[in-house]
Amino acid sequence: MNYELFIAKRIIAGKKYKNSISSPIIKIAITAIALGIIIMLIAVATGAGLQYKIRDKMAGFKGHIQIVNYDNNNSDISTTSIKKEQDFYPKFKNLKGIKNVQVFANKGGILRTDNDFEGIVFKGVSSDYDWSFFKEYLIDGFVPNFNQSRTKEVLLSQTIINRLNLKLNDTILATFLKTKNSKLPSNRKYIISGIYNSGFDQFDKNMMIGDIREVQKLNKWTEKEVGGFEVLLDDFDDIDVKGAEIYSEIGVTLNAKTIVETYPNVFEWIQLFDNNVWVIIGIMIIIAGINMITALLVLILERVQMIGILKALGSSNTSIRKVFLYNASYLILKGLFWGNIIGLIIIGIQYFFGVITLDPETYYVAKMPVYISLGAILVLNFGTLFLCFLMLIIPSYIITKINPSKSIKFA
Secondary structure, eight states: OHHHHHHHHHHHHSGGGGGSTTHHHHHHHHHHHHHHHHHHHHHHHHHHHHHHHHHHHHHHHHOSEEEEEGGGTTOSSOOSOEESOOTTSSOOSSOOSEEEEEEEEEEEEEEEOSSOEEEEEEEEEOTTOOOHHHHHTEEEEOOOOOSSSOOOEEEEEHHHHHHHTOOTTOEEEEEEOOOSSOOSOEEEEEEEEEEEOOSOHHHHTTEEEEEHHHHHHHTTOOTTEESEEEEEESOGGGHHHHHHHHHHHSOTTEEEEEHHHHSHHHHHHHHHHHHHHHHHHHHHHHHHHHHHHHHHHHHHHHTHHHHHHHHHTTOOHHHHHHHHHHHHHHHHHHHHHHHHHHHHHHHHHHHHHOOSBOOHHHHSOSBOOOOOOHHHHHHHHHHHHHHHHHHHHTGGGGGGGOOHHHHHHTO
């Protein structure tokens, strides 16, 4: 019996497909599997890429968690100071997963030239600031140097530079709004030491980065007063847990808010990507499964006489069904193989060359970001193989309905 099944496997899996009626059907099924895994890989890579890139950009501007006075909760401008000397600064002693704690203070103002002006938020930072984000998007110049008594150097976005027709090393006049400690507007001159372009227009259009000591002087604060603290985490996925832990560690007059809580609309929007990806994956698996069912049925109908002979020789329905299911699985694996190669090549091209571009005002990024992990690739492949295999079990039941005497009669 094993010999007969071996012969059957060789017949089904052999090169006789090329000259058989089922040949085009099989090619279509393999192509459908390949196209399905290509689309699924691209959907997962682009969905995850957009999520990670947008949230990383927001964390680069605002930190993962901000610790501020309750009076400043709903404002980007630091109106009430906080004492710099805190138990959690410069490091949380009882919490793990904290990458960095850095001070900041924001001041609203206007940049003016002879012909134009632009509203800005002057974000003052100190020597403890993590510049890795801005260095990644720095297109010209360098970040401000705080290793001196007073720093007039500032970092401006390409958006502001273009609007005001400025260039690197220009001196820019800034006028800052009055506060309760400063009754009159203040004018300051700054030197543009660096130009960045994050592609996140929401922040690029009004953010200027400079020395926190400038903000302290403008607000009539002492060196021991800051606007707040930004906390950077090792893992963004822990943001909700760490946010609650940090809140319990700080004083009662302070509040800790995650960027997810501060910008809920943005994060609700990017979470919709997951739903879209799942819909795409579901549709692709259904299409691939239907094509494989069609191919399997054609294979079975084309081998009716052989099935009848095997049954006459004593082979069971189960063993014959296994032959067809195993060979159908081979076709699925073949489609997955080529689909993975082509899909990963497309993802690699986008990753290194950024062929596909986006509107930054809508998507917060200028180029379509892609990200895919080995785990995601394995889940997609094994999931597709398993689900398509399950979908083939029911149509393979047609083998049990084939009568050996009738099928052999017309051999």
